[in-house]
Amino acid sequence: xxxxxxxxxxxxxxxxxxxxxxxxxxxxxxxxxxxxxxxxxxxxxxxxxxxxxxxxxxxxxxxxxxxxxxxxxxxxxxxxxxxxxxxxxxxxxxxxxxxxxxxxxxxxxxxxxxxxxxxxxxxxxxxxxxxxxxxxxxxxxxxxxxxxxxxxxxxxxxxxxxxxxxxxxxxxxxxxxxxxxxxxxxxxxxxxxxxxxxxxxxxxxxxxxxxxxxxxxxxxxxxxxxxxxxxxxxxxxxxxxxxxxxxxxxxxxxxxxxxxxxxxxxxxxxxxxxxxxxxxxxxxxxxxxxxxxx
Numbered sequence: 001x002x003x004x005x006x007x008x009x010x011x012x013x014x015x016x017x018x019x020x021x022x023x024x025x026x027x028x029x030x031x032x033x034x035x036x037x038x039x040x041x042x043x044x045x046x047x048x049x050x051x052x053x054x055x056x057x058x059x060x061x062x063x064x065x066x067x068x069x070x071x072x073x074x075x076x077x078x079x080x081x082x083x084x085x086x087x088x089x090x091x092x093x094x095x096x097x098x099x100x101x102x103x104x105x106x107x108x109x110x111x112x113x114x115x116x117x118x119x120x121x122x123x124x125x126x127x128x129x130x131x132x133x134x135x136x137x138x139x140x141x142x143x144x145x146x147x148x149x150x151x152x153x154x155x156x157x158x159x160x161x162x163x164x165x166x167x168x169x170x171x172x173x174x175x176x177x178x179x180x181x182x183x184x185x186x187x188x189x190x191x192x193x194x195x196x197x198x199x200x201x202x203x204x205x206x207x208x209x210x211x212x213x214x215x216x217x218x219x220x221x222x223x224x225x226x227x228x229x230x231x232x233x234x235x236x237x238x239x240x241x242x243x244x245x246x247x248x249x250x251x252x253x254x255x256x257x258x259x260x261x262x263x264x265x266x267x268x269x270x271x272x273x274x275x276x277x278x279x280x281x282x283x284x285x286x287x288x289x290x291x292x293x294x
Contacts (some may be wrong), residue, residue: 010148034059055084056115057283058071058082058084058283059084060278061282061283062084062265065272065275065279067265067268067275067279069081069085069246069263069265069266069279070084070088070193071084071085071262071264071280071283072181072193072194072196072197072260072261072262073197073261074092074197074259074260075259076201076204076258076259077257078290079195089192089194089264090193091192092194093190093192093239093245093264094185094186094187094239094241094242095172095184095189095190095191095239095245096184096237096238096247097147097150097236097238097247098182098235099171099190100141100142100169101199101200101203101218101222101238102165102166102199103150103154104138104142104153104218104221105203106161106162106166106169107156107215108211108217108291109210109214110157111152112234115138115217116139116220116221117137117138117139118137118138119136119137120135120136120141120149120152122134122135123148124140126146127145127148128172128181129146131144132147132149139221140192142235143221145235147185154181155180155181158180159180160177162176166189168209169209169210170199170202171189171195172190172191172195172199173188173189173190175189176188176189185239185241186258190238191293196247196249197260197262200249200250200251200260200262203218203219204219204251204258204260219233222234222235224250225293225294229254230252231253232250232251232252232292232294233251233252234248234250234251234261234280234294235248235249235250236245236248236276237249238267238273238276245264245267245274246264246267246272246273246275247262247263247276248261248262248263248276248279249261250279251262252284253286258289259284261283263276263280265279277294280294281294
C-alpha cells in the first residue's frame with residue numbers, strides 16, 4: 001500500500017482534502033503507535049491528525065530551508081510507504097554516489113577486488129577532498145565516497161559486465177551508456193526515488209541476484225551508526241551535472257523492523273548538500289524519538 005502526500009514545496013495550500021487517503025495509509029503505518037485503550041473512532045481521528053502532523057513536519061523541513069525535494073519512508077514489515085512530494089519521487093535523476101551501493105556489489109560479484117578490505121593504492125593525484133588522497137579499501141572508500149576508487153572498480157569490472165549487472169540488478173533505467181567509469185555521474189543512468197526504495201528493499205530482503213555473502217558485505221560497509229537501539233545504514237549522493245541534485249538513501253533498523261528512507265533534493269547553492277543528512281536526521285529523530293549522530 002502506498003500512502004502518498006500530494007504536497008510540494010511550491011504548494012502551501014491545506015492538505016486536509018487528502019484526509020481520507022491519509023487515513024487509509026496511516027491506519028497501517030502508524031497504527032502500532034496509537035494507544036490501544038481508545039475507541040476505534042477516537043483512534044481514527046488521532047491517526048488523521050498524526051498523519052497530517054507528520055506530513056506537515058516533513059514538508060516544513062524542506063520549506064524552512066527553501067528547498068525543493070521529496071522524501072519517502074517505507075515500513076517494510078507493513079508494506080506501507082509515506083511519500084512526500086510523490087510527483088518528484090517518480091522523476092528520474094542521476095544516482096551519483098548512491099550508485100556506489102550497486103557498484104560495490106557488482107565489484108564483489110565480478111571479483112574486481114578480493115574483498116572489502118583489499119587496498120587499492122592512491123594514484124598520487126591530488127583531489128579536492130582531502131580524504132580521497134590516500135590508499136583505500138572498499139570499506140573506507142564508501143565511507144568517504146571516494147570517486148577515484150569506484151571509477152577504478154568500474155574499469156576493472158568492464159563495460160560488458162557492468163551493463164550485464166546493472167540490468168540483472170534492475171537498477172534504475174538499466175542504461176549505463178558508453179563510459180564505464182562515470183555513467184552514474186554524468187552519463188545515461190537514471191533512477192527515481194521510488195526505484196531507489198525498491199532497490200534497497202530487495203537488498204535488505206536478500207532478494208537481489210547476487211551471492212548472499214556479497215550482499216551481507218555491502219550491508220556491512222553501509223553501516224553509519226549502530227547501538228543497542230538502532231542501526232543506521234546509508235549513502236549520500238551529489239550529482240553536479242546539469243541541474244545539481246542531492247541524495248541520501250538507506251534504512252533504519254529498529255528491533256525486528258526496517259524503515260527505508262530516500263531523500264532527493266535540488267542543490268541550488270553551494271553548501272546546500274549538508275541538508276541531505278540534516279533533513280533526514282530531523283525527520284527520523286522526530287518520528288522515532290531517537291538521537292542520530294549523522
